[in-house]
Amino acid sequence: MDSSSWVDTSLDLNINPLRVIKSDAPVDAERFGMPRKMKTTFLDFQIKPSAKEETGALEEELNRVSEENRKLTEMLTVMCENYNALRNQLMDCMSRNGEKELLHGPSKKRKSAGSINNDNNIAVNGNSESSSTDEELSKKPREEVIKAKISRAHVRTEAGDTSLIVKDGYQWRKYGQKVTRDNPSPRAYFKCSFAPSCPVKKKVQRSIDDQSVLVATYEGEHNHPHPSMEAASGSSRGLPPGSAPCSASLVSSGPAITLDLTKSKSSNDAKRFETKNRCT
DNA sequence: CGAGTTTGACCTGCGC
DNA sequence: GCGCAGGTCAAACTCG
Numbered sequence: 001m002d003s004s005s006w007v008d009t010s011l012d013l014n015i016n017p018l019r020v021i022k023s024d025a026p027v028d029a030e031r032f033g034m035p036r037k038m039k040t041t042f043l044d045f046q047i048k049p050s051a052k053e054e055t056g057a058l059e060e061e062l063n064r065v066s067e068e069n070r071k072l073t074e075m076l077t078v079m080c081e082n083y084n085a086l087r088n089q090l091m092d093c094m095s096r097n098g099e100k101e102l103l104h105g106p107s108k109k110r111k112s113a114g115s116i117n118n119d120n121n122i123a124v125n126g127n128s129e130s131s132s133t134d135e136e137l138s139k140k141p142r143e144e145v146i147k148a149k150i151s152r153a154h155v156r157t158e159a160g161d162t163s164l165i166v167k168d169g170y171q172w173r174k175y176g177q178k179v180t181r182d183n184p185s186p187r188a189y190f191k192c193s194f195a196p197s198c199p200v201k202k203k204v205q206r207s208i209d210d211q212s213v214l215v216a217t218y219e220g221e222h223n224h225p226h227p228s229m230e231a232a233s234g235s236s237r238g239l240p241p242g243s244a245p246c247s248a249s250l251v252s253s254g255p256a257i258t259l260d261l262t263k264s265k266s267s268n269d270a271k272r273f274e275t276k277n278r279c280t
Numbered sequence: 281c282g283a284g285t286t287t288g289a290c291c292t293g294c295g296c
Numbered sequence: 297g298c299g300c301a302g303g304t305c306a307a308a309c310t311c312g
Contacts, residue, residue: 174285176304189303193284203303 153216154207164188164204166216169226172202183208195224 155166164177164186173193179186185206192198200220207213 173283175306177286178302178304181301187302 151218153218155214155216156212164206164214166202166204166214168216170194170200170222180205185211192222195222198223 153166153168170192171194172190174188174190176189177186178189183205185208187203187205190202190204192200192202200218200222202219203217205215207215
């Protein structure tokens with residue numbers, strides 16, 4: 001398996017913001033509904049005489065960020081290679097010993113829930129369990145529900161951020177919160193509220209390994225277009241209906257990719273998603 | 281005042 | 297059948 005098929009190692013950071021601001025700012029401003037007067041003010045600010053003094057500092061910052069980007073890219077590449085090596089070993093083990101040995105979970109309890117949360121999503125589509133007998137089917141009518149599309153996304157947040165909010169562009173309504181046994185941090189339950197009939201649910205819980213990482217589990221598929229897509233009425237940004245944010249859709253076939261949405265509290269969200277989508 | 285969040289109660293499935 | 301744990305409901309509450 002080639003890592004490049006599921007991970008784009010380019011972080012796609014904007015390494016030339018000055019030029020982009022001058023040439024693209026009006027377009028972006030218009031796209032995000034900024035009034036014309038505001039756009040003008042924005043441009044005026046960019047070409048103020050004092051901006052020249054800031055250019056040096058900005059370029060220095062730009063170089064630093066570019067260097068950081070390069071290092072992160074290298075780290076990600078190494079991680080991908082390590083993951084592939086481990087995955088190949090795992091595949092070897094599975095082919096030699098049979099899958100049942102590897103599926104010895106830590107707990108015998110709640111096997112159905114455990115199978116859902118398995119990183120490889122083994123029972124997601126019900127295909128791997130197709131050998132179940134009629135007895136089993138009658139015992140587990142709820143497996144129908146499990147067949148709904150399930151994906152997971154890992155989202156890094158600020159260390160002190162205690163909210164369980166994963167910004168993925170969709171509109172969610174929280175309908176419950178529960179502290180689970182295997183993880184001291186509470187799990188929040190969300191329903192998609194963009195469309196009343198949308199069946200998609202989302203569970204968000206902090207990772208037990210890293211409290212700064214939120215693990216969002218999506219169940220089902222959206223039966224409506226992505227809100228940002230609808231707002232832009234056909235623009236290239238946004239996600240296709242039924243898909244989780246870009247990292248989430250990768251989980252079932254590869255490692256969980258962590259999105260760094262730490263500073264996504266403003267209108268940067270839209271741009272951030274646009275940037276992410278360009279890399280897919 | 282409406283929409284969203286909080287939170288305790290309730291429901292349901294599973295293991296013993 | 298009982299108890300436990302995850303998931304959902306809905307009244308109360310908060311916020312813009």
